[in-house]
Amino acid sequence: MDVINQYTGEKWYYTDIVKDHFFHPxxxxxxxxxxxxxxxxxxxxxxxACGDMLEMWMKVDKATERIKELKxxxxxxxxxxxxxxxxxxxxxxxxxxxxxxxxxVRPQDVMKRxxxxxxxxxxxxxLADKAFQKTANDYFRKTGQNSRMVIEGAxxxxxxxNITDKDIEEAVLEGAQTLEDVQxxxxxxVGASQELVTEIEQLIRFYTEKYYG
Amino acid sequence: MEIMKRIYLDHAATTPPDLRVKHAMxxxxxDNFGNAGGLYEEGRLAKDVMQKSRETIAKLIGAKxxxxxxxxxxxxxxxxxxxxxxxxxxxNFSRLTLSAGAPTRIQNSAAPRxxxxxxxxxxxxxxxxxxxxxxxxxxxTFLDVGEDGIVxxxxxxxxLRPETVLVxxxxxxxxxxxxxxxxEISKIIKEFRMSGGKTFGKQYxxxxxxxxxxxxxxxxxxxxxxxxLMTVNASKIYGPKGVGFLYKKTGVKIKPQIIGxxxxxxxxxxxxxxxxxxxxxxxxxxxQAEREFETDRLTPLRNYFIEQVMKxxxxxxxxxxxxxxxxxxxxxxxxxxxxxxxxxYMDAKGISFSTGSACTSESxxxxxxxxxxxxxxEFAHSSMRFTMGRSTTKEELDKVLEVxxxxxxxxxxxxxxxxxxxxxxxxxxxxxxxxxxxxxxxxKSYK
Numbered sequence: 241m242d243v244i245n246q247y248t249g250e251k252w253y254y255t256d257i258v259k260d261h262f263f264h265p266x267x268x269x270x271x272x273x274x275x276x277x278x279x280x281x282x283x284x285x286x287x288x289a290c291g292d293m294l295e296m297w298m299k300v301d302k303a304t305e306r307i308k309e310l311k312x313x314x315x316x317x318x319x320x321x322x323x324x325x326x327x328x329x330x331x332x333x334x335x336x337x338x339x340x341x342x343x344x345v346r347p348q349d350v351m352k353r354x355x356x357x358x359x360x361x362x363x364x365x366x367l368a369d370k371a372f373q374k375t376a377n378d379y380f381r382k383t384g385q386n387s388r389m390v391i392e393g394a395x396x397x398x399x400x401x402n403i404t405d406k407d408i409e410e411a412v413l414e415g416a417q418t419l420e421d422v423q424x425x426x427x428x429x430v431g432a433s434q435e436l437v438t439e440i441e442q443l444i445r446f447y448t449e450k451y452y453g
Numbered sequence: 454m455e456i457m458k459r460i461y462l463d464h465a466a467t468t469p470p471d472l473r474v475k476h477a478m479x480x481x482x483x484d485n486f487g488n489a490g491g492l493y494e495e496g497r498l499a500k501d502v503m504q505k506s507r508e509t510i511a512k513l514i515g516a517k518x519x520x521x522x523x524x525x526x527x528x529x530x531x532x533x534x535x536x537x538x539x540x541x542x543x544x545n546f547s548r549l550t551l552s553a554g555a556p557t558r559i560q561n562s563a564a565p566r567x568x569x570x571x572x573x574x575x576x577x578x579x580x581x582x583x584x585x586x587x588x589x590x591x592x593x594t595f596l597d598v599g600e601d602g603i604v605x606x607x608x609x610x611x612x613l614r615p616e617t618v619l620v621x622x623x624x625x626x627x628x629x630x631x632x633x634x635x636x637e638i639s640k641i642i643k644e645f646r647m648s649g650g651k652t653f654g655k656q657y658x659x660x661x662x663x664x665x666x667x668x669x670x671x672x673x674x675x676x677x678x679x680x681x682l683m684t685v686n687a688s689k690i691y692g693p694k695g696v697g698f699l700y701k702k703t704g705v706k707i708k709p710q711i712i713g714x715x716x717x718x719x720x721x722x723x724x725x726x727x728x729x730x731x732x733x734x735x736x737x738x739x740x741q742a743e744r745e746f747e748t749d750r751l752t753p754l755r756n757y758f759i760e761q762v763m764k765x766x767x768x769x770x771x772x773x774x775x776x777x778x779x780x781x782x783x784x785x786x787x788x789x790x791x792x793x794x795x796x797x798y799m800d801a802k803g804i805s806f807s808t809g810s811a812c813t814s815e816s817x818x819x820x821x822x823x824x825x826x827x828x829x830x831e832f833a834h835s836s837m838r839f840t841m842g843r844s845t846t847k848e849e850l851d852k853v854l855e856v857x858x859x860x861x862x863x864x865x866x867x868x869x870x871x872x873x874x875x876x877x878x879x880x881x882x883x884x885x886x887x888x889x890x891x892x893x894x895x896x897k898s899y900k
C-alpha cells in the first residue's frame with residue numbers, strides 16, 4: 241500500500257503484514273471493561289493531542305507468569321494500529337510469553353515481524369513497547385512486586401531546559417537526524433557550550449544507529 | 454470481483470486535466486517544439502502561441518499581458534513574490550542609503566528591517582519563505598485568523614508599519630476553503646500607503662494573494678481585488694501540473710529568483726514551457742467561463758454533504774465558516790479517530806480524500822490551519838477534507854455517506870479516545886501525556 245505525502249511526494253510503503261493487521265486487528269478490545277478487576281493490569285501511553293494513544297489490558301497466569309490475554313485500543317495511524325496488533329500476537333502466541341520474556345522484546349523485534357515500517361513511523365512500534373512496560377509495571381504494583389518494576393531512567397542533558405536523553409531519543413524517532421533537526425524540535429543545546437553540543441551530537445548518532453542503522 | 458469506479462474527493466490537491474486542455478496542448482509537444490527565443494519560424498510560432506496564452510490570461514484577470522510571469526507553479530510564484538519583494542526592498546534601501554555594494558540579505562545590523570505581514574494559516578509555499586526571511590533578520594508578523602477561518606481586515610490595519618514592504622494573504626484557504634476579504638484588506642493597505650512616511654519607499658507595502666484554490670470559483674479580476682501580485686496555478690483548475698503564473702502589476706519591483714537567459718522580462722529565466730503554458734491558458738479560460746455554473750451546482754451539494762455527515766455521524770465539527778467558503782470544500786473533524794487510519798480504510802473502499810492529521814505530514818505536525826482556528830490538537834488529527842469537482846455527483850456523495858458512518862464507527866471501536874466535544878480550551882500534547890511519558894508540543898511557535 242503506497243501512501244503518498246501531499247507535500248513532499250514521498251511514498252510510505254506498508255507491507256502486506258502491516259496492511260493485514262491494520263484492516264484485521266487481532267486482540268482488539270471492543271468494549272472497555274466495566275469492572276476494574278476484569279483484567280490483571282492496565283497501561284496507557286500517548287494522547288490524542290500528540291496523535292497517538294494506546295491503552296492495553298492484560299491477564300496473567302499467576303503461577304507461570306505467562307500472558308494469557310493482551311487486549312488493546314489504539315488511536316493512531318495504520319502503523320500504530322498494526323504495530324499494537326502484532327505486538328499483542330507476539331505476547332500471547334504459543335501459550336504466551338512469561339513477563340520476563342515479554343519485557344525483553346524490543347521495538348526492533350516488532351518491526352521485524354511487521355516486515356518493516358517507513359522511517360518516520362518507527363515511533364509507532366515503540367509506542368506498543370512503552371505501553372506494555374507500563375502494563376507490566378501495573379501488574380507488579382498490584383501484586384506487591386514493586387522491586388520488579390522497570391523505571392525508565394532519564395538523564396538530563398541540557399539542564400537549562402530540562403531536556404533528557406529520552407527527549408533526544410524521541411526526537412530521533414520522530415525523524416530528526418541532525419543536530420539542527422533535533423534543535424528544531426527541542427531547542428536543546430542552542431547557544432550551549434561545545435562539550436554539550438558534542439554530547440548531543442553523540443546521542444543523536446547513537447539513537448540514529450539504534451533505530452535506523 | 455466487481456470493479457467500482459473510484460470516488461475522487463481531493464480536488465483541492467489536484468484536478469484531472471480537462472480533455473479540451475489536453476487537446477489544446479497536443480500540437481506543442483513534437484509537432485511545434487520551437488524555442489520561443491528563436492528568430493526563425495519554429496521560434497516565432499512558439500512565441501506567438503505563448504503571447505496569445507498570456508493575452509488570454511491577462512484579459513481574464515483584467516491585467517496587461519506583460520504583467521503575467523509564467524512560472525513552474527503556485528509554489529514558485531509564491532516564492533518569487535515573497536523573496537522577490539522583500540529582497541528588492543532591502544537591496545534598494547541599502548543601495549540608496551548605505552551606498553555599499555548590494556548585499557544579498559540583511560547584513561548591516563543598523564539598517565531598518567523590512568517588515569512582512571502574512572497569516573498563520575497560509576499555504577506552506579508562503580509560510581516557509583516567510584519563516585526563512587524571519588530567520589534572516591526580516592520582521593514577519595503571522596496574523597491570527599478568526600475561529601471561522603477568516604482574517605479580520607482591521608487586524609491587518611493594526612500591524613501595518615512604516616517598514617512594512619509586503620502583505621501576503623491567501624484568497625481562499627487550501628484546507629478549509631474559507632474566502633478572505635481581499636478587496637477590503639486592499640483598501641486598508643492603499644489608505645496606509647497614501648499616508649506617507651514609508652521607510653523603504655512610498656510604493657510600499659505591496660499586497661500579494663495566493664489565489665490557487667480560488668481560481669476555479671471566484672472572481673480573479675485584479676482591479677476588483679486591488680492586489681499588486683497574485684499567484685495562480687494550472688493543476689487546481691483542470692490544467693497540467695508544473696505550470697503557474699504570477700501577476701505582477703506594472704512598476705512593482707521584485708528581484709528575480711531564477712536568473713539566466715532573461716526570459717519573462719528577466720523576471721524568470723528558463724526556456725518557456727509552451728505546451729504547459731498553452732494548457733494553462735485553456736484551463737483558465739474554461740475555469741473562468743464555467744465558474745458560476747460550477748458554483749451554483751456545487752454549493753447545494755456542499756451544504757447537503759455537511760448537513761448529512763453531521764446528521765449521520767455523532768461528534769463531527771465543521772471547520773471554517775459554513776457559507777463563506779469555496780463551494781467545493783468540506784472540512785470536518787470526526788472526533789476520536791485519527792485521519793490517516795480513516796483515509797486508508799476509505800481508500801480501500803474506493804474513496805479518496807485527505808486529512809490534516811500529523812501522520813500524513815512530513816514533519817509529524819498536525820494541520821497548522823486547524824490549529825490556527827484555535828481548535829485543540831485532537832481536532833486537527835481528526836480533520837478530514839473532502840473537495841468536490843466537475844465530476845462530483847450527488848450519487849457519489851450518497852455513496853460516501855453510506856460507507857463513511859460504518860467505517861467511523863469501526864475506527865471508534867479501535868480507538869480508546871473519547872473527547873469532550875465542547876472542550877473549548879486549547880489542548881497541548883503535554884496536557885494529555887501519560888504519567889512518565891514526556892511529549893513535546895509539536896506545533897511551531899510563530900512568535
